[in-house]
Amino acid sequence: MNKFILLLFITLSSVQIVAQEEIEVNCTDKPLNELLIEWRELYNMQFSFDDELLSQFLITKLESYASADLAISDILKGLPLSYQKNNNTYIVFKKKIIVHASTYLLSGKVIEKGTGEPLPFSHIEVNEYQTITDIKGTFSNTFNDSVFYVKTSHLGYYKLDTILIGTHFHSIELTPSFVGLPEIKVTNNIVEKSAQVGEKSGLIKLNHQIAEYLPGNGDNSVFNLLKLQPGVTASGENPNDLILWGSSEGTSIVQFDGFTIWGLKNLNDNISAVNPYMVKSIDINKGGYDATYSDFIGGIVDIYGRNGNRLKPSFHFFINNQTINSMLELPIGKKSSLVTAYRQNYYDLLSSNDVHIQEVNNIDRFNWDYNRPDYTFKDLNIKYTFQGDNGDLFYISALGGGDDLKINAQRDSTYNRPNGNLSIREKLDVSEKTNQVGASAFYGKTFSSAYSSSLKLSYSFYDNDYSVYSYRTIRDNERLRYSRDATNEIQEIKGDWQNLFQINQNHDITAGLSFIQNNTMLKEQLNNATNIDLISHASRVVFYAQDEVNLMKDLRLTAGIRVNYPTHIKNTNIDPRIALSYKPGLFKFNASWGFYHQFIVRTSIMDEDNRIRYAWYVGGYNNVPILKSQHAVLSAAYTTNNFLFSLDTYYKENSNLTRYIQFSQASYISDGQSKSYGLDVYVKKDFNGHSIWTSYSLGRTEEWYDYYTDETYRRAPQDQTHEFKIAGLLNLGSIHASASYIYGSGFPLFTDNIKYEYDEQDYNRVDISLIYQFKSQHFGGEIGLSILNLLNTDNVKYNSFQLLPIDEFNTVLVNEEAMKFTPLLHLKIKF
Incomplete structure (x- = not known):
């Protein structure tokens, strides 16, 4: 027993001596496994380690350590290794690295x-x-x-x-x-190339560059491109408004750089209210659009203007046999640019054949002689843009323009009297003048990966002055028989603050706040006595929010709400809107539903002679209600690299329509409602640089007003059952050829709105174009020829007839002709 105790004491003493022995390290690029083996031999230390792992680490040290723990801790410092001491054995192992998900x-x-x-x-x-x-x-x-x-x-x-x-x-x-x-x-x-259909319900995205190769590509390329799309009515050549899925007058709106264009077309059908040089891209929302869009119950066309060339100056010049057009782009520093564009006609565009005047009450009497209509048009665009390196964008865009039309007609008649012949001269003066002014300022900034914001301020103003004067001269004594002077103005001031929050890759939230102020004025004098005098002012605050989330990989839900608070009626209007998009492979299916309100009303005015005119007014004043609508849209699309097929179906219900009935004895507001339903089919094929597309629209738009003699819905003035379009582009390098054909089954041309009597005439039109492009060392350009209405088909223009009384008994019909055979030769140069 004593021997065992003595042996144990000697062993413990030796361990203590080793533990306290100084550790010397003097090595250069020695593998760690070899160093530890050396320690084991010199200092009687025990180790456990992965020999292959430790051989990867080379140690260079010249150091002395008071203990083994200090030595091994210092040697492993900075290495992905750690150790643990267990019964005097040092266990060396690889550190466990906790990986945190990085974004x-x-x-x-x-x-x-x-x-x-x-x-x-x-x-x-x-x-x-x-x-x-x-x-x-x-x-x-x-x-x-x-x-x-x-x-x-x-x-x-x-x-x-x-x-x-x-x-x-x-x-x-x-x-x-x-x-x-x-x-x-x-x-x-x-x-x-040209169009994208099917991304959302009722949405068409257009590349305006394609319009440069279509017939009539000059001043009217915006409308020429729009009218070839499904659901956009081309028949009737509507001069003042777009008809989207049967929308009535004034329920569809056009916006350029954020401000409103209150009339897309001017009086001359070959000039659109937006200069094509200024257009970059176009979005057409025919219906079912989401909560971020403005408050209109028809459709919305957003035109985005170009920002200008920041790299080098350029000058574009265009001239055809009707107008001249020019654009100048100037870089300002490396981040800014200024672009200006100016257009005007250089002679009277309308001929005496473009307008016909005949007497309605007694058509067999003498015909009217009239001079060539006097017509002038001009407009100016200016835009300044700043683009920051971090994606910030600031721009100021402005537009001013207008046109003026004057028609003068006269006729001479002779009556046999017992005391001698009586000579009578009758004269008719018609004048219509429009002005459009608009401006917007925009600043958008991305603050972080999850948040971006934009602020947009806009102003727009439109006025229309219309007058009719009828004179009779007997024995050199001129007398005013009839006069009507009408003025309609609308003004809009708008501010919109929009914010986008990106929660993650599959989830976005948009929220915004808007303030809108509208002012309208409608005045009319009949025979120098005030007949209508309506002035309205209204402002409203709008809040909107929208949540977009991917429910599954190919299924996306968009749910939003738009809340309007008009201060003049103090009544909150809430519009929920929802959409689903499902994209399995090459297919895309969309569905959307929502409520819509419209606070600016283009009310119709009808007198006892069935003349219908339109004027802007603010809903909520003088018994003119706010328009309401409900949209339901289903769509499907199939898209490959060079083929597109899409189908849209829609149903719209509109209420609170108004028609101002203006009789000589009394006037009153008539309430109405309407419904539109139908489908669009669109097929497009691209091949070898060429394109061809076709569309077919089937629709019905019916309306009812409380002055009808029964409870039956009737066809609306803008109703057309069938419309078929086909267009093609042929790219032959420096030569481009194109053609388009439009067929429409026609609108009901009412001769009596009370008795529901109308005529209906088909619409047919073929347009062709041929363009040759050239380029020299210093400039490029093109020469082109377009022929509109190649077959000179006699078509009827939508809403083209104006019934004008010349006294209390007689009325004349002024008919603005639809497009006749019209060749347009143009030259375009770019420096």
Whole structure:
């Protein structure tokens, strides 16, 4: 027993001596496993480790340590290794690294190559996640990967596939598919050329560049492009308004750079109210649009203006046998640009054949002789844009323009009297003048990957002055027989603050606040006595919010609400709206439903001679109610690289329609309601640089007013059952040929609104175009010929007839002719 105790004491003493022995380290690039083995031999230390793992670490040290614990702790410092002491054995092992999920920011902007023009609402696919750039052309989101496989596309530009990394703000440049330079050849790219249909219910996105190759591409290319789309009525050549899915007068609106264009077309059908040089892209919302859009119960057309070339100055000049048009782009520094465009006619565009006057009450009497109508038109656009390197966008855009039409007619008649012949001269003077002014200021900023904001201020003003004077001269004594002077003005001031919150890759929230002020004035004098004098002022506050979330990989839900509070009636109007989109493979299915209110009313005015005119007024005043509507839309689309098929079906119910009945003995407001339903079919095929598309619209629009003699709905003036369109573009390098054909089954042309009597005439029109492009060292351009209504078909123009009384017994009919055979030769030059 004593021997055992002595042995135990000696052993413990030796262990204590080793533990307290100083550890010397003097090595250069020695593998760690070898160092520990050396310690085991010199200092009687015990180790357990992975020999292959520790051989990877080379140790260089010249140090002394008071204990083994201090030595091994210092040697392992900075290495992905740790140790644990167990019964005097040092166990060395690899550290457990806890990996925290990192997020990486991908942000940037999509711009046009060569000009730096931002491309709003471009489609971007990042690692199979899809998003859309905002109005500034910017995008921003966070991902769990630092390497991004990005596919970018924009209507009218070549698609781009690339790889990006995070932490940088990227500029993605897309090349236009129509560059106008035959010597530039782009291969192995897919071209998205003219239209995109099916992304949302009732939405058509248009590349305005395609309009440069369509018939009548000059001053009216905006309308020429719009009218070839499904659901946009082309028959009747409506000069003042767009008919989208059977929408009545004034229920569809056009916006340019955020301010309202109160009449898309001027009095001359070949000139649109928006200069085509200023247009970048067009969105058509035919119905079922979401809570972020303005308050109109028909459709909304958003036209986005170009921002100007920031890289080099350029000058564009256009002239045809009707008007001249020019645009100047000036870079200001590296981040700003100024663009101006000016148009005007240089001779009277209308001929005496464009207007016909005949007497209605006694048509066999003497015909009227009239001079060539006096017509003038001009407009001016100015836009300044600043684009920051971080995607910030600021612009100020302004438009001013108008037109003036004067018609003078006269006739001479002779009556046999017993005391001699009596000579009588009758004279008719008709005048209509319109002015459109608009301006907007916009600033948009992306603050972080999860939040962006924009502020937009806009102003628009429109007025229409209309007059009719009838004179009779007997024995050199001129007497005023009849006079009517009418003035209608509308003014809008609007501010909109919109915010986008990106919760994650699959969830976005949009919220905004708007303030809108509208002022209208409608005055009319009949025979120098005031007949109508209506002035209205209204303001309203609007709050809207929208939640977009991916319920599944291919299923997206959009739910929103729009709340209007008109201060003049102090009644809150709440409009819920919801949409679903499902995209399995190459198919896309959409459904949307919602309520809509409209606070600016284009009310119809009808007198006892069945003359119907239209005037803007604020709902909620003088028994004119606020318009209400309910939309339901279902759509489907199938899209491949060069083929598109889409189908839209819709149903709309409108209430609180008004018609001002103006009789000589009494006047009153008639209430009405309407319903529209139908479908659009659209097919488009691209092949070898060529395009062909066709569309068919089947629809019905019916209305009812309380002055009807029964409870039956009747066809609305804008109702048309069938409309068929086909258009094609042929690209032969420097030569472009195009053609379009439109057939419409016709509108009901009412001869008596009370008795529901009308006529109906088909609409047929063929247009063709041929363009040759040229380029020299210093400039480029094109020469083109368009022929409108090639077959000279005798069509009827929608709402073209004006019944004008010349006294208390007689009325004349002024008929503005639809487009006749019209050749347009143009020259376009770009420096």
